Amino acid sequence: MRKYFLLIIAFVVFSCDKKSKVEKAVEEIPVEMKVVRFEQAFFESKPEDLATVKAEYPEFFPEGTPDEVWLEKLQHPQWRELYAEVERKYKNFSGKQTEIEELFKHIKYYFPTIKEPKIYTVIGEMDYNSKVIYANDKLLIALELYLGGKHKFYSDFPEYISQNFEERQMLPDVVTSFANGVVPAPLVNDKTLLAQMIYYGKELYLKDILLSEDYTDAEKIGYTPQQITWSKENEYFIWMNFIENQYLFNTSPKLLSQFINLAPFSKFYLEIDNESPGRIGQWIGWQIVRSYMENNPKTTVQQLLKMDAKVIFEASKYKPSKNE
Template sequence: MRKFLFFVLFSCLVFFSCNFTPGNKDKCVVGKKVEIIRYDKVLNEYVEFNSFSALQKMNTEYLLETKYLIEDVLRLGQVNDDKINEKLKVFYSDSTLRKLSADALAKYSDMSEVEKGFSRGFRKLKKEVPSFKIPRVYSQVSALNESVVVGDSLLGFSIDKYMGEDYPLYKQYFYDYQLKSMKPERILPDCFNFYLQSEYPLPEQGKGRLIDVMIHLGTIHYIVSKILDYKTLGEELDYTKDEEAWCDHNRKNIWEYILQNGHLNSTDPMLLRKYMKPAPHTAFFGDNSPMMVGTWMGMQIVDSYMKSHKEMSLKELLEITDYSKMLADARFNP
């Protein structure tokens, strides 16, 4: 099994009109409605009512979801520990967590719109990349830990991390720039971005240079913008109109700054973080700049490349590993 990944703010099974059992998995019809398995409800039933049937489901039907939650998200111990079930119940019985769980379950009592978004996105991905593996998708309450969990053909998201930036409890634990992404509209782009990153990791031949990371993440975000029908590339990054206008206005200056300072081939982790990771702003460009300008610039390079390679499919784009050549072929002229 491929090593699973967890993402915080950046970072249930999926059914296609069929019931899942080990014997009928291949009978699912791709293209129909995606149903999100409500692991969050099953866990709540166990914690709230000490339900044996809920616990049985957690340890049989949803064994991987339970294992990831206990061992890797909450780090409470091993899933096969003798007293782990009681430890899990005690953990979620905390009064603050009970309130958070209740609020999250109330807010997401109806998941139909999210299911439609997953259905459209996976349908488009499967059309573009026939070999693409559709994951099992489930929702959970992670006690404000990981937003998205990615495993081998498994994709989970934490509804308690998408309560809306004005949710009162958040202000005790998160900075304002983090709150911006903690809203329902970010579930789909976060899930598709991180699942695609798990399926198409940064190529091993890449040296971890800024240009490699920019184009790799730029490719993933570019594809997500297409499959989720965002009007602009900046919208996929959740930029405001003012932030996107700032990037457009300073496009040439940003690129010249990167080149003149020799950042393009830098492998300095701190430098890469300043360009690529969520923050109040992008440190090199002042307080008025949005976060993740490096990712936005990577998307611009990919967009330029695709405009000069109109015959290229998204499948072929995902399979590119030579980012230096891609940059040269993009005819990028900001």
């Protein structure tokens, strides 16, 4: 028993030492990012300054849009109110800038050729599918979607969407947008549910290694703590349901709406549906990828991202335990 205990201690110490070596290397990576506050430049300007603002930020003014549209937006009471709310929360962005720079230190550790982008803060059209856009040299962040899930401006959004309009979701959203450029899409000829599960599992695994340790699993995937608890408590049942219904290698598009796409709940077509969080297939895919990396520690992140979904699944030894 004592020998077993010592082995556990040795493993923990080794794991912590390995982690600390990564963090020490990350600390040495120089990252300095410039922040451009476009929403301040626009909403703090006067109507007669519009031409100057357009000349300075041409990428934010599509050709063919008449100036009347921008002047209306600049002076409209609701837009002014939204800007005031954003300013109240994010007038000083230096804290978030530091967090994003720390994130990109981790990104550059695993992806050395990546160059840190310039950060652009904006106020957009409340498009929750484009909260953050990473495009090589630019990182656009729509601040109107990080005011807090219960904010009055979000009253028309269903709760399963507005629950992720929190400040803490900003960095996980940055990783999601970054992942879109480094996680290869499933092969054209692989339309299985498993391929989609592993694709999102890879994205979520990137959050494990890129985000700081104080981010919870709930924040990484955009669940509530209660939804994470439900997922863990029902992991065996979910997995058995997938296996018994032969879902993994099924190519029906219907399965995406049931288990992958953004939704208020997952669709097993059973009594538990309303208790379940949406996108449960993504969560299971995450557990498979985690299991693979635990059982194959010599696999690099780059190797993992390029690996076929079926190969990952078969080598993952993923087998959730039944809760007693």
